[in-house]
Amino acid sequence: MSNSRPLPLLSFEPGSLPPIRGRSDNDYDADDDGDRPGNPRRWYHYVPLCIVVLLLLAPHPSIFHVLLNYHYLTLRAPLYFVVHLLIIYAFSFLAFSSLIACVARDPGPVPEAKSEDPHDVGGSSGGGGGEISIEDALLSTAPPSDDYLQPGRWCRICWKPKPERAHHCSQCGRCVLKMDHHCPWLGAKCIGFRTYPSFLHFLASVTFLAAYVSVVCIRGLVFAFSKPLAINELTPVHMLLLSFAGCAFTLVMGSFLGYHVYLVLTNQTTLEHISPFYLLNHLPPLPPSRLSSPPQERQLAYPQRRAVRAAHSRLRxxxxxxxxxxxxxxxxxxxxxxxxxxxxxxxxxxxxxxxxCGSGTQFPRNSHAEDVLVELAAELVRLENNTDRS
Ligand SMILES: [Zn+2]
Ligand SMILES: [Zn+2]
Incomplete structure (x- = not known):
């Protein structure tokens, strides 16, 4: 460890300094691959993004062919032709604008820990190049501005503060504020605090675009089957392909959108929803036992794991x-x-x-959260004592 690297106060405790490559079981977002800060991106990381752009652009010649041959030449309805064209291009424009925002914006840069108060233990520990002496730390009575000494609040890979709900992405090699997930399809970037609204906007735009094209083409197919001689023979083929692709995209992207609407309404990220053991980092201090405080996932027996999952199912x-x-x-x-x-x-x-909304570093909690966490901690201790006795 270099002397120039800013140290968290945690490092003052002898023997408590974790290895940089070390991993807590509760750091469910980190793994052992690519845990170097700032992983460089290669050209092949952009291949899925090119496929997404291609999938968005490829149907447009067919869509224009259908609208021109069916609505304009067959039905002789220029108004429908223009309206459908405008709506489809508007959804396409919205899909691309949010796609660009997702790709171009930083998903959630973690601010450096700053302190205006030289006695601010928490702030001084993290950045600005300021290190404090043990004496200053012990004599300080000012409360920390942001307590990076709490479990999981300091990234051992970036060696930076990890605010509440921020997680380290092993693919990007950095921490991301309110990280939702790492998306290989959108430029191999994380979806985080700053890009999540654009991600939802993209899902919604593509879903509505696919559904709209499906409806237009299915209606055209019904007409083509009822009056096969009234329409250009190639147009029903385009309609069939567009209907099939539109329905498939509507189902896939629509279910993904529905899942994320549920997450927004319940204020969860994908990581928080699928990983119940993140609750362990938020437990109140446990009495001395075989379990550490906070407990690690690997220390839990099956009944304790079940208790954590039960608490996770009733606590957002x-x-x-x-x-x-x-x-x-x-x-x-x-x-x-x-x-x-x-x-x-x-x-x-x-x-x-x-x-x-907000800075992305602090979030209000559910009013019942503390009660459920206290109950869960008591339950874990009770189950631990039962295991010791048996
Ligand atoms: Zn990190
Ligand atoms: Zn990532």
Whole structure:
């Protein structure tokens, strides 16, 4: 470890300094691959993104062929032709605008730990190049501005603060604020605090685009089967392919969208939803026993694991009601500056999904969270004592 590297206060405790490559069982987002800060991206990481762009662009010649031959030449309905064309191109534009936002924006840079107060233990521990002496740390009475000494609040790979709900992505080699998941399809980047609204916007735009094209083409197919001689013979083939692809995309992207709408309404990230053991990092201190405080996943026996899963099923740690949960994701600003204007905010939401609310480092908790966590801690200790006696 180099002397120039800023140290967390945790390192003052002899023997407690973890190895850089070490891994806590509760760091469910980290693995042993690619855990170097700032993994470089290779050309092949962009291949899935090119496939996504190709899938979005490829149907357009067929769509134009269907609209031209069916609505304009066969039905002689130029108004329908123009309206369908505008709606389809509008959805395509919205899909591309949010795709660009997802690819171009940083998903959630973790701010450096700063401290304006030289006695601020928590802030001084993390950055700005300031290290504090043990004496200063022990004499300090000021509460830390952000307690990076709590379990899981310091990234052992980036060696930086890890705010609440931030996670280390092993693929990107960095921590991301409110990381939802790593998406190989959108430029091999994480979906995090700053890109999650755009990701939802992209899912919604593609789902509605696919559904709209399906409906238009299925209606055209019905007409083609009833009056086969009234329409160009190639047009039903285009309609059939577009209907099939549209239905498939509607089902796949629509179910993905539905899942993420559920996550937004309950204020969960994908990682938090699929990983019940993240709750262990939020438990109150446990009495001395075989379990560490907080306990590690590998220390838990089967009944204790079952207790954690049961608590996870009834506790959504950050759920503060669906209105506030939704407001947290879609926020009120444009993300382009400090000024807030309702028109610009709504334009941003419409065009690329807008911007999440707040700084992305602190989140209000469910009012029942502490009770459930205390119950879970007591249950784990009780089960541990039962195991010791038996
Ligand atoms: Zn990290
Ligand atoms: Zn990532």
């Amino acid at each position: 740690l950050y759920d503060v009601g669906w209105r506030r949960n939704t407001a947290q994701v879609f926020g009120s600003g444009t993300g382009l500056g400090p000024k807030r204007c309702w028109f610009a905010a709504w334009a941003a939401r419409l065009l690329w999904g807008g911007n999440s």
